Amino acid sequence: MLELRNVSLNLDGTNGAGKEILRNVNLKLERGKLYAITGPNGGGKTSLAKVIMGIYTPSEGQVLLDGEDITCLGITERAHRGIAYGFQQPPRFKGLLVEEIMKIARPNLDTVQLRGYLRDVGLCPEDYLDRDLGPGLSGGEIKRIEVAQLLARNAPVTILDEPEAGVDLWTIQKLISIITKRYKGNSQGIAIVITHNEQFLPVCDEIILLAEGSVQERGTPEQIWPLIRDDIVCKMKGQCGGSVYGVQ
Amino acid sequence: MEFSKLEKDLLAAVADLHTLPQGAINIRKDGQAVLRRSSPNIEVIGKADRPGIDIIVKPGTTNEAVHVPVILTNSGFKDLVYNTFVIGEGADVLVVAGCGIHNQGTGVSRHDGVHEIIVKKGARMRYVEKHYGEGGPDGKRILNPSTVITVEEGAYAEMEMVQIKGVDDTRRTTTAYVYDQGNLKIIEKLLTHGNQEAESEIEINLVGTDSTAQVISRSVAQDGSRQEFKAALIGKERCNGHVECDAIIMGNAQIRSVPELVAESAEAILTHEAAIGKIAGEQLIKLMSLGLTEKEAVDTILSGFLR
Numbered sequence: 001m002l003e004l005r006n007v008s009l010n011l012d013g014t015n016g017a018g019k020e021i022l023r024n025v026n027l028k029l030e031r032g033k034l035y036a037i038t039g040p041n042g043g044g045k046t047s048l049a050k051v052i053m054g055i056y057t058p059s060e061g062q063v064l065l066d067g068e069d070i071t072c073l074g075i076t077e078r079a080h081r082g083i084a085y086g087f088q089q090p091p092r093f094k095g096l097l098v099e100e101i102m103k104i105a106r107p108n109l110d111t112v113q114l115r116g117y118l119r120d121v122g123l124c125p126e127d128y129l130d131r132d133l134g135p136g137l138s139g140g141e142i143k144r145i146e147v148a149q150l151l152a153r154n155a156p157v158t159i160l161d162e163p164e165a166g167v168d169l170w171t172i173q174k175l176i177s178i179i180t181k182r183y184k185g186n187s188q189g190i191a192i193v194i195t196h197n198e199q200f201l202p203v204c205d206e207i208i209l210l211a212e213g214s215v216q217e218r219g220t221p222e223q224i225w226p227l228i229r230d231d232i233v234c235k236m237k238g239q240c241g242g243s244v245y246g247v248q
Numbered sequence: 249m250e251f252s253k254l255e256k257d258l259l260a261a262v263a264d265l266h267t268l269p270q271g272a273i274n275i276r277k278d279g280q281a282v283l284r285r286s287s288p289n290i291e292v293i294g295k296a297d298r299p300g301i302d303i304i305v306k307p308g309t310t311n312e313a314v315h316v317p318v319i320l321t322n323s324g325f326k327d328l329v330y331n332t333f334v335i336g337e338g339a340d341v342l343v344v345a346g347c348g349i350h351n352q353g354t355g356v357s358r359h360d361g362v363h364e365i366i367v368k369k370g371a372r373m374r375y376v377e378k379h380y381g382e383g384g385p386d387g388k389r390i391l392n393p394s395t396v397i398t399v400e401e402g403a404y405a406e407m408e409m410v411q412i413k414g415v416d417d418t419r420r421t422t423t424a425y426v427y428d429q430g431n432l433k434i435i436e437k438l439l440t441h442g443n444q445e446a447e448s449e450i451e452i453n454l455v456g457t458d459s460t461a462q463v464i465s466r467s468v469a470q471d472g473s474r475q476e477f478k479a480a481l482i483g484k485e486r487c488n489g490h491v492e493c494d495a496i497i498m499g500n501a502q503i504r505s506v507p508e509l510v511a512e513s514a515e516a517i518l519t520h521e522a523a524i525g526k527i528a529g530e531q532l533i534k535l536m537s538l539g540l541t542e543k544e545a546v547d548t549i550l551s552g553f554l555r
């Protein structure tokens with residue numbers, strides 16, 4: 001089980017003043033389940049993932065993995081404990097090849113598996129294995145390669161940050177089926193997908209709605225999806241003076 | 249010719265020579281040619297008036313390589329050599345140069361190489377030069393190559409110059425003249441650490457119509473090392489030139505990058521891109537999230553960058 005206890009996060013704002021990013025977050029995430037985290041831009045989803053990965057240290061509270069307090073562990077140690085995070089905006093590396101980063105993600109990967117993971121995210125291995133992870137790749141390509149690394153790692157705790165961004169509908173469908181097959185009912189694994197995707201949300205075991213740095217709602221897709229939809233309708237009505245297109 | 253383990257290691261480091269290759273070769277050790285051999289198409293001749301050799305590649309020679317590594321093993325030895333390369337019309341060859349210094353003593357070991365390269369009409373040459381130094385902390389290892397290269401009409405030359413650690417002081421000058429439809433590509437890769445200093449000055453004269461040149465410099469300066477990179481492109485006719493230098497700075501190092509573009513024709517297109525910066529935190533975090541330690545992450549980023 002992955003547990004966040006009273007986690008708060010303050011980061012320096014632009015003018016040097018402390019800014020509250022996460023406020024008193026309490027979450028217990030069980031193995032065998034697929035979770036979605038959703039919510040408005042700037043709500044704190046990525047920050048929460050970074051707290052779990054050890055990239056941000058919470059100002060207050062603890063992170064526990066199977067009862068062990070890992071709040072003070074660094075990123076590398078958490079990676080070794082089986083936590084993996086797929087970046088929302090993956091950095092680029094001049095000179096590092098796709099094949100190399102895949103093998104860093106999963107050192108004993110053989111060529112057949114490697115090609116398989118690239119195909120899983122809709123990339124043709126022949127065209128990509130020896131591509132450089134520098135500025136020559138498109139945003140969608142770099143994003144797919146990021147997701148491929150996470151698939152290759154196959155970590156017990158996998159967090160994907162908006163995997164749908166820059167990825168086409170067919171690939172999303174495939175990704176959803178891979179993730180659900182792997183993590184739903186798998187007593188070893190927890191998958192957390194930060195997503196706004198209408199196809200992804202309904203298949204998750206639970207949806208966590210995060211806004212303004214705290215958990216607003218949490219429940220099954222049947223419970224949460226209507227709330228999200230109503231909220232969208234409300235906001236759009238407010239913004240566009242009553243006319244809503246495409247949302248009933 | 250039998251080489252010691254030390255000599256073999258140096259040769260492997262600078263010229264990838266794990267076994268003695270076929271074909272033309274000249275191995276210079278502490279100021280003496282210890283092995284010299286010509287091939288039917290590539291002549292290697294000692295200069296009569298001063299130290300050094302002439303390498304003459306017959307027109308039309310293809311798929312051949314010539315190896316001309318230099319090694320220094322006597323601490324305090326100062327070597328000065330003049331080499332001339334003439335790549336005949338229509339030839340297509342690989343030249344492997346390079347210098348390795350082993351200095352276990354306290355003296356200053358130094359090699360100054362003065363090279364003249366002429367790539368004749370329509371010929372193609374790839375030139376690879378690696379610098380390598382090793383030995384104790386008290387000795388100094390200095391390398392100062394200076395090269396003048398002429399790329400004739402329709403010829404192509406690619407020069408790859410690599411220096412990764414071990415050399416305390418380098419001053420490199422490269423001057424080039426590129427004629428009609430000639431094409432020159434220079435790739436420099438440099439890593440300095442400790443108190444090392446490295447300077448590279450490149451001047452490319454695009455003298456012919458439709459001549460092109462490209463300079464790609466990738467460097468890493470660590471610890472208290474200092475680097476200076478000057479690249480001048482001088483376009484005299486309708487031509488196209490591009491310089492790209494990218495540097496990673498670490499510790500207390502200093503890097504100076506000085507671009508110069510001179511257009512003497514309205515048809516000259518010259519561009520320059522330069523960037524100096526430290527390793528991005530996001531890059532380290534990303535690799536650490538895949539399980540690498542911070543040090544492993546740095547090494548991975550640098551070796552990719554200098555590939």
Ligand SMILES: Nc1ncnc2c1ncn2[C@@H]1O[C@H](COP(=O)(O)OP(=O)(O)OP(=O)(O)O)[C@@H](O)[C@H]1O
Pocket residue numbers: 011012013014019021039040041042043044045046047048088
């Ligand atoms: N390193 C940082 N320094 C300062 N502020 C930050 C930092 N990281 C995030 N923030 C701020 O924290 C808030 C939450 O950001 P976060 O990236 O977690 O949101 P998000 O829910 O992932 O948004 P999105 O849907 O746009 O990805 C934002 O207001 C953001 O500007």
Ligand SMILES: [Mg+2]
Pocket residue numbers: 045046047088161
């Ligand atoms: Mg985000």
